[in-house]
Amino acid sequence: MSQGFRVSRNASLKFLNTFGIDVAADTLIEIDELDAFEAAISAHESADLLLLGSGSNVVFVAPPASVLRIVDESVSGTDMGNGQIRVSCAAGKSWHEFVMQTLENGWYGLENLALIPGTVGASPVQNIGAYGVEVMDRIAHVEAWDRRAGMPVTFMHDACEFSYRDSRFKHEPDRYFITRVEFNLSTQPQLVLDYAGIRDALTRAGVSEPTPVDVAQAVIRERLRKLPDPQVIGNAGSFFKNPILSDAFSEALAAKYPQMPTHPSGIEGTRKLSAAWLIEQSGMKGYTRGKAGVSDRHALVLVNHGGASGSEVLQVARDVAEAVEQKFGVPLHPEPRLIGGHW
Secondary structure (H helix, E strand, O other): OEOOEEEEEEEEOHHHOOOOOOOEEEEEEEEOOHHHHHHHHHHHOOOOEEEOOOOOOEEEOOOOOEEEEEOOOOEEEEEEEOOEEEEEEEOOOEHHHHHHHHHHOOOEOOHHHOOOOOEOOOOOOOOOEEOOEEHHHOEEEEEEEEOOOOEEEEEEHHHHOOEOOEOHHHHOOOOEEEEEEEEEEEOOOOOOOOOOOHHHHHHHOOOOOOOHHHHHHHHHHHHHHHOOOOOOOEEEEEOEOOOEEEHHHHHHHHHHOOOOOEEEOOOOOEEEEOHHHHHHHOOOOOOEEOOEEEOOOOOOEEEEOOOOOHHHHHHHHHHHHHHHHHHHOOOOOEOOEEEOOOO
């Protein structure tokens, strides 16, 4: 260790991405203390430097030259009065561990987002969401390093430009390195239970008056039941965004396919479709090509059956999108970032 960060050469990234794609970076910089961030990036800044969290939202189509990881996991909370808690967390903290720590501390609001893979620093980038809650609902501000300006910056909530699975950080992934995120949480539970599956999961568990911890446990059980574990088979969770289409297009499609589920998108004049349903109805659930494929447990999840390259994963994704577009006329777009490749 040197001044709060470490540097490794020819570093394997196989266990630093949940797809388990076996690539190596020429240089890996790991920051143990955020106070050392400026010194580390000043010493190792380069145009191809990639900020990597837990690798749960990337596909390495080609190996990156240089990788920067924040390992700092510090968490602190400030009582803002009236039951409101401002929680600050370093980017390197595991998202799920962070959610469970907030619950242990009696800080509520993130329980529906339990067991989502990734780090706290990655959570604002694609505005992670599940079971009726998006992380933008809880974010106060985001701290980052602006590579263009060569200085730290803070983005208040509105400046983050959040939308469904999107943010300003996703559109400029090589400009901003997120270092810390602050959340508005509460000591008074305000449970979100209306999303499909939550109440059923609580009922199956025999819970009639749920607490935030009960909700988190229900979400965990549902995710484990539906989604393959990256520790068992390489994957990056949901690979495709649920498409958002105009009301007119959605209604025309629903008239042709009455069983097709649609949901409110939060955007006037549009509806959100289930990408998983579209993929399954296109006959692509369980599809395999080479060493990559579509999970036979959940159509939205692409998997590495063992030894797959990023190119193989990308080809499977393209096959799936082509099948859906041919059958339904609906384009699909990936959630993970393609490193060294394009959609």
